[in-house]
Amino acid sequence: MQEDQRVWLEIQADDLDLGRIPAYWIENKVGNSFWHVPIPPQAVGVRLHYRSVAQHGGSDIAFGPYQDSIVRPNLPDRTESPDLLGRTAEGLVGNRMMTVRVDGRGSTYDVYFPTVGLHSHVRPKEGDLPQSRSHFRAIVGGLAIGRRLDWFTERASWESYQKYSGDTNLLTTEMAWRHGPIRVVISDFVAMGQGLPRNAGHEVSPGQYVKRFRVTNEGNGLRQAMIAVYVQAEVNGGVGDTSLSWHDQGRALLAINRGHMHSNKKLARDATVAFSLALDPRGDVDCEPTGPNEAILYRWIELPAGKPVTVDLLVSGAFTGWWGDMGTFEHWLRPSLAWFRSPEADLDALEQETAQCWARYVEPIPDLHFPKAWYAMHLRRSALAAAIHADAETGAVASGLDRGLSAYCWPRDALWVGSALERLGHPGINKGVFRFLNQVRMAHQPFLYWFQKYSMDGVPEWETPAIDQTAMIPWCLERYLRHTGDLDFVSSVWPMVEQAALVCQGNSGGHPGLYMDDGLHLISSAGMGDQIFGAFLYSNAAVVVGLRSAADLAVRMGREELARSWDAAADRIWYEGIDRAPASSQPGSPGLVDTETGRFFSGRRLSTLRDLWTRHPDYLLDRSDKLDVGILALAVPFDLLPASDPRLRRTFQAIEQANLSATTERDILSRFTYEPTLINRPPTPGEPQEVSSLATLWAVRYLFQLGRETGQGQHWLRAVQMLDAILVRLSPLGLTLKWASRGQDSARVVANPGGTAWRLQAMLINAMLDLAGLDYDAVDRLLTYRPILPSTWPQTGITQTFACGKVTCRLERPIGTKVHRLTVDAELEVPVKLLVQVTCPGLSEIGRWEAAPAAEEPSFDRPTSRLSWSVRLPFGASERVYTWG
Numbered sequence: 001m002q003e004d005q006r007v008w009l010e011i012q013a014d015d016l017d018l019g020r021i022p023a024y025w026i027e028n029k030v031g032n033s034f035w036h037v038p039i040p041p042q043a044v045g046v047r048l049h050y051r052s053v054a055q056h057g058g059s060d061i062a063f064g065p066y067q068d069s070i071v072r073p074n075l076p077d078r079t080e081s082p083d084l085l086g087r088t089a090e091g092l093v094g095n096r097m098m099t100v101r102v103d104g105r106g107s108t109y110d111v112y113f114p115t116v117g118l119h120s121h122v123r124p125k126e127g128d129l130p131q132s133r134s135h136f137r138a139i140v141g142g143l144a145i146g147r148r149l150d151w152f153t154e155r156a157s158w159e160s161y162q163k164y165s166g167d168t169n170l171l172t173t174e175m176a177w178r179h180g181p182i183r184v185v186i187s188d189f190v191a192m193g194q195g196l197p198r199n200a201g202h203e204v205s206p207g208q209y210v211k212r213f214r215v216t217n218e219g220n221g222l223r224q225a226m227i228a229v230y231v232q233a234e235v236n237g238g239v240g241d242t243s244l245s246w247h248d249q250g251r252a253l254l255a256i257n258r259g260h261m262h263s264n265k266k267l268a269r270d271a272t273v274a275f276s277l278a279l280d281p282r283g284d285v286d287c288e289p290t291g292p293n294e295a296i297l298y299r300w301i302e303l304p305a306g307k308p309v310t311v312d313l314l315v316s317g318a319f320t321g322w323w324g325d326m327g328t329f330e331h332w333l334r335p336s337l338a339w340f341r342s343p344e345a346d347l348d349a350l351e352q353e354t355a356q357c358w359a360r361y362v363e364p365i366p367d368l369h370f371p372k373a374w375y376a377m378h379l380r381r382s383a384l385a386a387a388i389h390a391d392a393e394t395g396a397v398a399s400g401l402d403r404g405l406s407a408y409c410w411p412r413d414a415l416w417v418g419s420a421l422e423r424l425g426h427p428g429i430n431k432g433v434f435r436f437l438n439q440v441r442m443a444h445q446p447f448l449y450w451f452q453k454y455s456m457d458g459v460p461e462w463e464t465p466a467i468d469q470t471a472m473i474p475w476c477l478e479r480y481l482r483h484t485g486d487l488d489f490v491s492s493v494w495p496m497v498e499q500a501a502l503v504c505q506g507n508s509g510g511h512p513g514l515y516m517d518d519g520l521h522l523i524s525s526a527g528m529g530d531q532i533f534g535a536f537l538y539s540n541a542a543v544v545v546g547l548r549s550a551a552d553l554a555v556r557m558g559r560e561e562l563a564r565s566w567d568a569a570a571d572r573i574w575y576e577g578i579d580r581a582p583a584s585s586q587p588g589s590p591g592l593v594d595t596e597t598g599r600f601f602s603g604r605r606l607s608t609l610r611d612l613w614t615r616h617p618d619y620l621l622d623r624s625d626k627l628d629v630g631i632l633a634l635a636v637p638f639d640l641l642p643a644s645d646p647r648l649r650r651t652f653q654a655i656e657q658a659n660l661s662a663t664t665e666r667d668i669l670s671r672f673t674y675e676p677t678l679i680n681r682p683p684t685p686g687e688p689q690e691v692s693s694l695a696t697l698w699a700v701r702y703l704f705q706l707g708r709e710t711g712q713g714q715h716w717l718r719a720v721q722m723l724d725a726i727l728v729r730l731s732p733l734g735l736t737l738k739w740a741s742r743g744q745d746s747a748r749v750v751a752n753p754g755g756t757a758w759r760l761q762a763m764l765i766n767a768m769l770d771l772a773g774l775d776y777d778a779v780d781r782l783l784t785y786r787p788i789l790p791s792t793w794p795q796t797g798i799t800q801t802f803a804c805g806k807v808t809c810r811l812e813r814p815i816g817t818k819v820h821r822l823t824v825d826a827e828l829e830v831p832v833k834l835l836v837q838v839t840c841p842g843l844s845e846i847g848r849w850e851a852a853p854a855a856e857e858p859s860f861d862r863p864t865s866r867l868s869w870s871v872r873l874p875f876g877a878s879e880r881v882y883t884w885g
Contacts, residue, residue, distance in 0.1 A: 004057040006446065006510070009037040011050035018612065020053060022511055024444070024463060026265050034263050038463060040612040046071045090736050091162065091171045092385065092401055095190040095354070096392035097206040098317060099401060105153050105160045106173030106186035108139035113207050113273070114319035116391045117398030117407035120459035121271030121321060125237035127405045134407070135275065136255075137232040139315065141213055144226040145182060145303075151230065152184070162732060167380050168358035169388060170351065171733075181218035182225075182303070186211065193353035195346075197316075197339035200331045207317030208336065210347065214310050217303035227311050228298035230290075231255070231277055240269045240323075244295055246287040247329070250337050252278035253287060253295055259323025266461070272325035273318070276333040280312040281341040312347055314340045361387060364425030368772060369797030369810055378727055379768045381734040382761040383424050386417050389757045395432030395439075396456045400755015402736070408453040408461050411437060411469040412528075413758040415476045420762035423769050425801060427484050434480070434489075437473060438496040448499055448509035452530060465514035467525040468539045471546030473500045475638075478549035481556075484803060485778035490553055498562070501550040504543045505569050513613035520590045520604055521577035524613075527603065528630055533613040534606030534621075537578060537592050538630035544574045545638045574640070588622065599651040602628035627655050629669065629695040632702040637766070643706040652702060667718075667725035669695035693737050693756075696726055697763035704770050704788055711864035713841030716790045723767060736760075772798035774809055776832075783834045783873070785824075787811045791841065805829045811838065818843055818885040827877050835870045836882075843885060850883040858884075 008020035023035040042048065048071065052064035091102035099116045101109040110133045112118065124132035142151035150157035152175055159176040165187075175184040191208040199205050217223050233244045233255035240260030247254050255275045262268040279285045279297055288296045301309055318332030339345055365383050368376040389398040397414035400406035414437075418430035437450060440458040444451060450470045452462035474497050481490055490497075503509075506516025506523055513533055514525040522535035523543050547570035554563035582591040592601045603624040607614045614620065631651050635643040643649075659669050669692050703719035706712075729738050737760060773787040773796075781804065789796045789811055797810030805828035812821045820840060836858075843865045849857045858869035867884065 005033075006055050007035045008053040009039070009050055010053050010063075011039065011048060013042050013046050013048055019512065022447070022463075024460070026263070029263065036264060036266065040609070042071050090731050090733050091188070092388050092735060093169050093171050093188045093190050093209075094388040095192045095206060095357075096387060096390060098190050098209060099388055099398070100188065100190060100209050101401060102171055102173075102188050103153075104162055104173075105155075105158070106141065106162070106171075106175065106188070107153050108136060108188070108211065108315075109133075110137070111135045111209065111275075111315065111317070112398075112401070112407060113275075113317040115394060115396070115456035116389060117396070117401070117409065117456040119271075119319075119457050120265070120455035120461075121269065121319075122236050122273060123266075123269065125234070125239050127403075129403070132237070132403065132405075133234040134237065135233070135235050135273065137234045138230060139211070139232075139277070139313075140230045141184075141186065141211070141313075142228045142230065143177070143182070143184065143215065144228070145177075145180065145223055147179070149226070149228055150177070150179070152186070158184075164381070164384075164733060165355060166359075167362045167384065168355045169384050170355055170358070182223075183216045183218060185214040185216075185308075187214070187351065188212075189351060189354050191350055191354055192357040193350070195350045195353055197336045199335050205316070205318075205332060205336055207319075209315040209317070210350070211313040211315070212310060212347065212351070213313070214308045215301070215303060216308040217305055220305050222305065223303045224300065225303050226298055226300050228296050229277075229279070229313055230296050231294065232291075233275075233293045235275065236260075236269045236271070236273045238293065242293060244289075244293045246289075246295070247276070250276065250278070250329075250334065251285055252276045252333075252337055253297060254329065254333070255293075256328070258325065261323060265459075270323045272320040272323060272328055274328040274333060275318070276314070276316045276329070276337055278314050278316075278337055278340060280310075280314075280347075282311070316340070358384065361426075364801055366424065366769070366772065366774075366798050366800035368768065369795065369799070370771075371793050371795065374727065375768060375771075378730070378734055378764060379424075382764045382768075383421065383426075385735050386421055386757055386761045386765070387426075387429070389417060389755075389761075390421070390429045390432065391456050392432075394457055395434075395436035396454065396458065397429075397433060397757060398456065398755065399453070400757050402755060406755035407456075409436070409456055410453045410755075411450045412466070412472060413755065413762075415469075415472045416758040417762045419476050419479060420765040422480060422483055423775075424765060427480065427486075430476070430480055431486075431489060434473075434477060434493055434496070438493045441496055441499055446509045447511055448507060449503045449511065449514055450500075452526070463511075464526045464530055465508055465511050466527065466530060466539070467503070467514060467523045468528060468542035470500050470503045471539070471542040473497070473546065474550035474553060475542070475545045478552055481553070482777050482779055487556060491557065494553075494557060497550050497553055501547060501562075501566050501569075504547050504550070504566075517605065519588060521572055522590070522592075522604065523573070524605065526613075531611050532606060534603045534624070535577075536603040536628075536630075537600055538602070538628065538633055540573055540578055540592075541634055541638050541640060544570045544578070544640060547573075582623075593647060594623075597650065597654070598647060599627075599654060600631050600634075600647055602626050602631060627651065627658055629655060629692075629698050632698055636698075636701045636705050636770075642709055643702055644709045648702075649706070652699065655699070665725070667696075667722045668692075668729075669699055669722075691726075691729060691737055692759075693726055694759040694763060696722055697760075697767050700726075700767050701763075701770050704767075707788065707841070708786060708837075708839050708866075709864065711839055711841050711866060713791050716788055716841070717792065720771075720790050720792075723771075726764070772796070772800075774798050774800055774807065776802040776804060776807075778803045781830065781832045783807060783832050784837070785809050785834065786837045786839075788839075789813060791815070804832050813840075813885070818847070820883065820885045822882045824873075824880045824882075825878075826873050828873055828875055831875050832873050833870055834873050835868075837866060837868045839864060839866045840885070841865055847885045848883070850881075852881045855880075855882070 007023040011018045023037045026034040048069045051066045055061045093100045099112040126132040142149045162173045170189040173186040236257035241258040258272045260269040283299050316336040318328040396409035397417045398407050399410045399413040414433045418433035422430040449465045451460045452464040508514035517524045524535045527536040547566045551563040551566040578592045580591040581593040581595045583589040601623045606621040634641045700719045703715045707715035775784045795812040799808040808825040810823045858867045
């Protein structure tokens with residue numbers, strides 16, 4: 001590997017020339033340079049004809065000899081036989097440095113460590129399959145009372161009920177024995193706070209997962225029992241130098257993987273990962289091996305009548321960034337075991353301290369004053385769930401934790417999640433996202449774009465170029481500046497903005513799958529679905545707002561020349577590439593407006609080769625007839641067009657019609673993309689309802705804005721109905737989405753490719769805050785209140801703490817009347833301007849206006865039934881009341 005060296009693979013599949021596919025350097029080893037080339041999947045029997053191509057600086061290109069191969073039949077996918085665990089693992093606990101998955105019966109499904117997702121040195125054996133694990137396949141408790149061990153996973157022996165403890169990420173599972181008066185409460189949490197142990201180097205050891213079993217005998221007499229914990233380890237995916245052994249001196253079970261070297265780092269597990277599993281010192285412990293990586297820890301206990309008996313299990317993690325480390329036990333695990341068994345280790349106090357840490361996290365989250373209290377509950381739960389995905393050390397955000405493939409950081413998902421939590425009062429998490437993206441931007445030279453996904457410590461894992469993942473960076477950074485006023489931070493990451501703007505003008509650094517299509521005036525790249533290449537409307541809309549935000553930031557940084565250049569590039573894409581109709585007399589002319597339907601095309605010049613870019617006209621589709629919900633981004637959140645734009649309204653109406661024709665339920669959008677050819681397709685009997693939280697909640701946000709602009713209250717009613725339809729499908733813990741609504745039999749979990757953090761949690765947060773309608777611009781010191789009050793609600797309101805102080809807004813209107821009352825309470829640290837824009841569907845005149853303190857009558861736009869006025873709010877406490885109608 002030399003400086004300025006570039007490598008490609010020139011490949012032909014049968015008669016189709018795939019061109020030169022870029023290679024990505026892995027490592028130098030023993031005089032050899034190893035490179036990785038992601039080849040698009042090919043059919044069985046296809047003959048591959050290929051050779052390597054390399055260039056150093058400006059020297060001549062060197063070619064390797066041609067080689068030939070035939071794609072052989074692949075082995076069938078592995079299927080998992082029913083195991084000890086439930087079909088789905090819904091519960092999540094963590095401390096933003098370690099994450100644990102727990103199923104509905106309190107059994108541990110998997111552990112992510114040393115990051116909240118997948119570290120580059122830690123990977124599941126089969127990350128694309130649901131049964132794949134990172135470190136553990138099962139940690140399951142059980143109890144024997146005068147009979148066989150009844151494992152808590154056995155439905156014939158135990159009834160279960162699961163919940164989070166208040167507004168925390170401490171999970172509680174209550175078990176009732178079907179064969180007698182025995183109750184067990186299982187508490188799962190990853191320790192937080194000042195009580196964490198330290199390693200031999202006096203560093204804090206954050207990977208401490210505690211599972212507590214509180215067993216209560218509700219009978220009349222003393223009973224003897226055996227409590228057991230079954231462990232099935234799959235440390236670092238179970239591949240490499242693995243072992244599960246009993247450490248007699250430490251009275252602990254040690255699950256270790258000392259690594260697996262491979263020339264391809266994406267297949268290597270070249271790190272040492274170790275866990276110790278130990279029961280508390282309140283009794284003797286025995287260990288029964290049951291397989292190569294399986295064992296049972298057990299202890300005899302006495303259960304006095306009416307008195308709970310607690311048995312604690314510690315799962316302590318250790319990680320070393322190199323393979324073959326023999327010192328992890330002495331350096332990390334032995335000090336943790338000593339802490340766990342010392343008199344100073346008060347686990348009751350540690351559990352309370354962990355709960356207090358989460359309570360402090362919840363403090364800045366707004367209080368919603370809606371008639372439906374469950375809205376506020378779901379807002380807090382989504383905020384708590386999203387936080388578990390955000391790594392406190394690296395700043396990366398795991399896309400999802402439903403399977404191994406999703407536990408990576410996708411820049412798109414991380415930016416959406418970070419921005420949503422910023423709106424909730426946690427800008428520090430979003431700041432961490434920008435630091436992560438700034439850190440990885442130089443890790444994949446010569447390519448300039450941000451890759452499709454990364455490991456949680458910043459190693460590229462998927463190189464597909466999707467332009468929106470880059471374009472969103474300056475857009476989200478400008479929103480961060482607006483919310484916080486932190487221009488110093490923007491200055492510290494300014495090179496990231498310049499690089500993103502360069503990519504948004506079509507310079508990928510050499511990847512042929514991302515470029516400016518000069519004929520269409522659009523950027524062509526992979527779309528949001530990641531498997532189709534073309535010039536997509538959503539992707540280019542992201543480029544427009546990204547360039548405009550970069551230009552605004554440039555002005556604030558004193559770079560006016562750059563700002564003019566970036567604004568011009570944005571205008572070219574918007575006015576020449578998007579906001580025009582192709583000329584009927586000129587095939588291939590630019591534009592994304594369909595004159596026949598009056599809607600927008602979702603894309604132009606789409607590759608018909610899945611997972612592969614091409615410019616060959618025989619493999620290009622000039623325009624897409626798909627109806628993509630992402631088109632609504634032009635209004636929400638990009639604000640490029642009003643939601644009432646006729647083309648957007650026709651697009652949404654077509655999406656609605658397609659959904660109604662494909663399903664029997666009108667309040668749920670059944671999938672992200674709609675095929676008009678399937679509009680009249682009758683549903684197959686027994687066909688499951690496919691629920692898309694992303695599509696449905698995106699439509700909800702669009703309808704909120706459409707109602708504001710038009711004054712037509714039916715849009716708000718429809719939006720609330722769709723929001724309710726999503727909420728009733730949330731699983732009991734609020735972390736996943738079910739196929740069927742509550743009360744129906746189906747318990748299938750909706751698959752969310754890429755994970756649920758953005759598609760469910762962040763979208764729910766944004767929808768709730770859009771409904772509340774309160775925002776603050778720290779740069780202009782401007783509070784904006786644009787509430788939404790559906791006709792079936794008597795009131796709406798919000799209390800939120802911003803950088804300027806605490807503000808409460810409450811809008812009331814008794815059902816059946818037109819009298820409105822708005823109360824504004826503020827406790828401000830700086831004076832601000834308050835702009836109020838209240839849309840009152842059905843209101844034809846202001847009526848009697850009263851204000852205390854006195855204020856002039858607001859302006860009233862009769863067609864939209866909107867009142868608008870502004871007022872200066874002073875430093876300190878103040879209250880204002882307005883009445884009209």
